[in-house]
Amino acid sequence: MTYERVWTVRFSDADSFGIAHYPRIVDAVHETSDMFMQSIGFPYWEIVEEHGYGLPLVEMNFEFERPVEAGDEVTVELTPDLGTRSVRFEYVARSDGEVAFTGYEQRVCAPADGEGSMELPDDLRAALSEYADADGDGDGSEDD
Amino acid sequence: MTYERVWTVRFSDADSFGIAHYPRIVDAVHETSDMFMQSIGFPYWEIVEEHGYGLPLVEMNFEFERPVEAGDEVTVELTPDLGTRSVRFEYVARSDGEVAFTGYEQRVCAPADGEGSMELPDDLRAALSEYADADGDGDGSEDD
């Protein structure tokens, strides 16, 4: 099961050719991760206070295959790939059925009041797993 | 009839006290105007090309009564107040039933290829009127 949301590219996201500025695409990706975490019951604005950890970004990589334009309804899919102490959010975005951009955000599980990383707590792991792909090694590779 | 959308304040909208940065509130207001124009069939990204005019902003005024926080579901209402050559989008935003911010965007109808202003075309006027308040003098005043 993959998490999915539709991002409508707005006039104010677009440049002088009518196509979305890259920083606005990153905004939409980031918003998607926020919507996803909320949907599984672990919103960013609660996990630190209520659970004592965060999921800071350590890497992002995106490839842009086709521009998206103001008015486009872009379907953004998010699939978490779970590691022991990290999770990679993998994205595929399509407009009119064709891939517009793909990429990932690598996030590490970090205690709110300390240094370094920690294992993904069981309840968060369980919630993420409902949307995870079969691979599940947290590095974005395909193992088979 | 008032146009209404729900804006979820995201983690990345919020400051070090957990409350939304003002520029992010303006983004949300602007997005609301974009969603509204799309909903009535006159999206910003089409009106210039297909209809030959735009609705540039000439003034904005907002008052902030209560802060909104990451995770808040903010109901943003938009009511157009029609003038002859302009339209004022009036906003009331509520969180938990209490007013968080109010304000307006004053927009003028301007030909795409010229100077100055023009009368609101009949089809746009009709579409806006479905959501307009009873006053309809385009200046935000209450006449009665």
Place this chain on the structure above:
Amino acid sequence: MTYERVWTVRFSDADSFGIAHYPRIVDAVHETSDMFMQSIGFPYWEIVEEHGYGLPLVEMNFEFERPVEAGDEVTVELTPDLGTRSVRFEYVARSDGEVAFTGYEQRVCAPADGEGSMELPDDLRAALSEYADADGDGDGSEDD
């Protein structure tokens, strides 16, 4: 004495006509207030922690007279108008010597750990006063 900075409108600020999106203008205004507060020794990111109060926005009003375009060097002037418990940041922005937009941000002095407002502390008042206009009643009116 007026605080002044130059804002270069970037490609990613501009719309399909090459003119700056309004939310990006608001970003630039807000950045200007941040730069100003830093320049007088009371940066936003320190005043709460070190001084125990903040200057939240209670109202903003802007009028847009001429569009600004990608590549424009926009001179943004900020003049504080001091009240007892508030300060109004008044803005005039010019491009090529002509006024592009004007407006103000009304800010109230609020204790970080409480409700309501408080008098502007003497040291902040003194720092703001170096850039203040002669009127100094904090309401943006001209008294003479």
Place this chain on the structure above:
Amino acid sequence: MTYERVWTVRFSDADSFGIAHYPRIVDAVHETSDMFMQSIGFPYWEIVEEHGYGLPLVEMNFEFERPVEAGDEVTVELTPDLGTRSVRFEYVARSDGEVAFTGYEQRVCAPADGEGSMELPDDLRAALSEYADADGDGDGSEDD
């Protein structure tokens, strides 16, 4: 020679822990590329109209090593690595002398009115080369 600018992290860039939101870092990177292109005489807002091509982004990759906080003066270095039909902008950002984030934007040279890619024009190549690293194969690899 490397292009360098200082980005001051603003209060409105920061999250509830005082550290910059990732989308705001991407804004700063993108602004840096815009400032760089302006500094070498090929601003984004002119190249399409005056030269007939653009440099759309095809990939971005960033690694975040240390958070940056409101008030930090972040030195962002940009070094172009030139290919035949593309250029990679390589970034290293430091705060207090330590690396905060690194990454690259891969950009392709594309004709404004057509499909596919084109060779970097000589004048643009010459301007970029003044800041380019010795490698110059446009793929970010170290060859020696």
